[in-house]
Structure formats: C-alpha cells, structure tokens
Amino acid sequence: MSENRTIDSELLDALMVPARQADYPRDSRAFVRIDTSLRVYWHVLFDICPELLELSGPDGLSIFRPFMAWADARQLSMNWTFISGFISGY
Amino acid sequence: MQIGLNFTLGNTLDLVQRLIREGEVDYCELLIDNFLHVPPHELAGAFDCPIGFHIMFSKFLESDPEYLESMAARLRTYIDVLKPMYVSDHVARFNHNGRQLYHLAELDYRSEYDAVRQRVERWQEKLGQRLYLENYPSIMDSGCDAPGFFERITQETGGGMFFDASNAVCAHHNCGLALDAWETLIDSTPHFHVGSYNYSILEPKVVLDTHDGELSSDTLAFLERYKERFDKPGATMTYERDVNIEYDAIVADLRKLRAIFGDAKAVSHV
Numbered sequence: 129m130s131e132n133r134t135i136d137s138e139l140l141d142a143l144m145v146p147a148r149q150a151d152y153p154r155d156s157r158a159f160v161r162i163d164t165s166l167r168v169y170w171h172v173l174f175d176i177c178p179e180l181l182e183l184s185g186p187d188g189l190s191i192f193r194p195f196m197a198w199a200d201a202r203q204l205s206m207n208w209t210f211i212s213g214f215i216s217g218y
Numbered sequence: 219m220q221i222g223l224n225f226t227l228g229n230t231l232d233l234v235q236r237l238i239r240e241g242e243v244d245y246c247e248l249l250i251d252n253f254l255h256v257p258p259h260e261l262a263g264a265f266d267c268p269i270g271f272h273i274m275f276s277k278f279l280e281s282d283p284e285y286l287e288s289m290a291a292r293l294r295t296y297i298d299v300l301k302p303m304y305v306s307d308h309v310a311r312f313n314h315n316g317r318q319l320y321h322l323a324e325l326d327y328r329s330e331y332d333a334v335r336q337r338v339e340r341w342q343e344k345l346g347q348r349l350y351l352e353n354y355p356s357i358m359d360s361g362c363d364a365p366g367f368f369e370r371i372t373q374e375t376g377g378g379m380f381f382d383a384s385n386a387v388c389a390h391h392n393c394g395l396a397l398d399a400w401e402t403l404i405d406s407t408p409h410f411h412v413g414s415y416n417y418s419i420l421e422p423k424v425v426l427d428t429h430d431g432e433l434s435s436d437t438l439a440f441l442e443r444y445k446e447r448f449d450k451p452g453a454t455m456t457y458e459r460d461v462n463i464e465y466d467a468i469v470a471d472l473r474k475l476r477a478i479f480g481d482a483k484a485v486s487h488v
Contacts, residue, residue, distance in 0.1 A: 135360035136324035140314040143323065157392065160420045161357045167419065168320035206318040 134158050144169060145200045146193045169196065169206070176211060219449045219479035220244040221472055224272060224411075224458040226252060231264065233465055238267045242472050245303065247456045251275045254292055258299035269300045270409070270454060272352075273307040278341040279325075279334060280313055290344035297347065303454060304409045306350035306380040307341070309334070309368075324354045327367035338375045350380035350409050353400075355427035356389035364389065365399040372406065379403045382411035383448075384427065384437045391425040397440055404447045412437060412475070413458035430461035433471050441478050449479055 139158055142148035143165040152158040174180055174188050184191040204213045222245040225234045237243045247270035253261055276289055311323040342349040353364055372379050389395045416428040459468055
C-alpha cells in the first residue's frame with residue numbers, strides 16, 4: 129500500500145493470535161487494537177471460569193496464550209463452543 | 219427530536235418500561251435478535267410507545283443465503299406486527315476465516331465495496347423495507363474511508379445511513395477523521411445512535427465504543443454543534459447503554475440529549 133496507513137483488515141490474522149501481536153510495534157495503534165481484541169477472548173474464558181486464574185496466576189497468560197495458539201492451530205471457530213473447546217481439547 | 223433507548227436484554231425490561239411510563243424516552247429500540255423467541259404480539263404489548271429495530275447478528279455481509287432467508291422471514295413477522303420506525307443493521311466483520319471475532323472488525327471500504335453493495339441490496343430486499351446501515355467506531359485508518367463509502371452505498375442501494383454520533387467521535391480520536399466529513403450523511407438521515415466511549419487499557423490510548431457510562435463532553439458538543447442537521451421531522455436519537463445500567467444515570471444522559479434538542483421532558487405515555 130502506497131499510503132502510510134494501516135487499515136483494520138490488515139490486522140485480522142492477529143486479532144485472536146497473541147503471538148502475532150508482536151509483529152507490531154509496542155507503541156503502535158495496531159498493537160493496542162490487537163490487545164483490545166485479545167482481551168475479549170481472555171474475559172470470555174476467565175470470567176466464566178475464574179478458578180482458572182488460581183492455576184495460571186493472576187494474569188492468566190500461562191493458560192491463555194498457549195490455549196489461543198492451540199485454538200489457532202486447530203482453527204477453532206470461537207463461537208458458542210469456545211468453552212467446550214477449552215474443556216474438551218486443551 | 220425523539221429520544222429513545224436501546225433495549226438489549228430482558229432483565230432490564232422493568233427499567234425500560236419505567237422510562238417509557240415516566241416520559242423519559244419517546245420510543246424504544248429493540249436489539250431484535252434477542253427477542254425473536256417472544257411472540258410478536260406479546261412483544262408489541264410490552265411497549266406502550268413506538269419501536270425501532272436494531273439487528274445485531276444477521277451478519278448479513280457474511281452469512282449464507284439460506285440463513286439470511288430464514289432470519290428475514292422471522293424478522294418480517296415482527297416488522298409486520300410491530301411496524302418499527304426503522305430497521306437497522308451493522309456494517310462490520312463478525313468472522314475471519316470462519317472464526318468468530320469477539321471485537322468486531324472494520325471493513326476495507328475500498329476493496330470490499332462491490333461485494334458489500336450486493337449484500338446490502340439482497341438483505342434489504344429480503345427484509346422488504348429500507349435498511350439503515352450503521353457506521354463502525356473506527357480504530358485504524360480504514361475509518362477515513364467510511365464517509366465516502368456510506369455516501370456511495372446509500373445512494374446506490376437506496377438504503378439509509380444509521381449514523382452513530384459517538385462512533386464518529388471514536389473515529390475522530392483514533393484516526394483523525396474530521397466530524398465534518400459526516401455532514402452530508404447526517405443531513406441524509408433521520409436516525410441516530412449515541413453512547414459513551416472509554417479508553418483502551420494500553421498506551422497509546424485508543425477510544426473504544428463501550429456504552430458503559432455517561433456521554434462524553436465532546437460527543438455532546440458534537441450534537442450541539444450539529445443539532446440543526448440532526449433534528450428533522452421523524453428524527454430519532456437512540457441512547458445506548460449496555461453496562462452500568464442505572465436508572466438515574468441513564469435519565470441524566472437522556473435529559474442532556476433533550477436539553478440539546480430543545481425538548482421539554484416528554485409527556486407521559488400513561
């Protein structure tokens with residue numbers, strides 16, 4: 129793209145893949161936009177099952193990041209089966 | 219200007235009915251997807267005021283034709299019975315490669331125009347009435363293409379603009395899109411949304427459409443500056459509040475809107 133701009137659709141592949149967030153500078157709007165997306169998945173997981181935080185530590189990342197990578201590798205739909213996917217597969 | 223509230227979940231029914239009864243709102247907008255399990259006549263009987271429809275999960279830009287045909291058939295039943303003032307839907311991306319996005323994404327307005335136009339035409343035809351299209355609360359630079367996209371698509375499809383004023387304020391903060399860029403679209407439509415925004419956790423802060431608190435001063439200033447453009451015969455301004463749903467706080471914001479548009483507190487519907 130000739131213009132110096134980043135559009136939302138360029139970030140789609142990263143919106144549910146924590147590892148892809150590092151493709152963008154930490155001080156960029158893109159980084160924050162991806163973080164905003166990832167936080168929703170985080171809440172869907174830990175708000176429903178806060179006991180997981182007792183296993184992972186308070187930020188949940190030791191569970192969240194590998195789970196999201198696993199879900200990406202298997203292309204989980206992340207629809208209403210999100211939690212059952214976590215329980216049954218991960 | 220008619221002032222309304224977006225009603226999303228059944229557990230706030232008492233609050234919404236009180237707002238109607240006490241004349242704080244002139245109409246109620248239903249997030250209609252959430253009420254398709256309620257028989258239409260029962261739904262109509264629950265609200266002693268005009269109704270608007272806001273569709274959330276048709277995902278009409280992505281869903282397969284069979285699903286949309288089925289959903290449209292169900293929606294038409296509700297349209298026939300409740301005769302909403304408008305039917306609106308979202309112009310956003312709900313999935314990527316078959317995976318659900320929990321924070322909706324913005325379209326690439328340049329490359330996707332033709333496909334979106336076809337989808338709008340088909341969805342509008344299936345619904346059997348004019349479809350009002352809501353602007354996205356842009357974070358990234360794609361937002362700068364939104365006004366031109368909406369001008370063109372509403373002209374070419376006969377659809378309407380469902381202008382979310384606070385989403386435009388989000389886009390202004392995040393990608394520098396001037397609020398003036400929406401003038402033609404504000405003039406073109408009588409139907410509007412407004413709600414609160416908040417800030418991202420991380421720096422650099424981006425502005426997020428959160429509907430979780432009171433209207434910001436710059437959103438109110440935007441409405442004030444353009445009030446003659448917003449206000450027109452049949453105009454509706456729907457206040458969205460999805461979090462921290464407290465009666466007094468909602469009333470305070472509704473009255474700020476009434477103050478801008480010069481309306482006395484509405485006469486009771488009782």
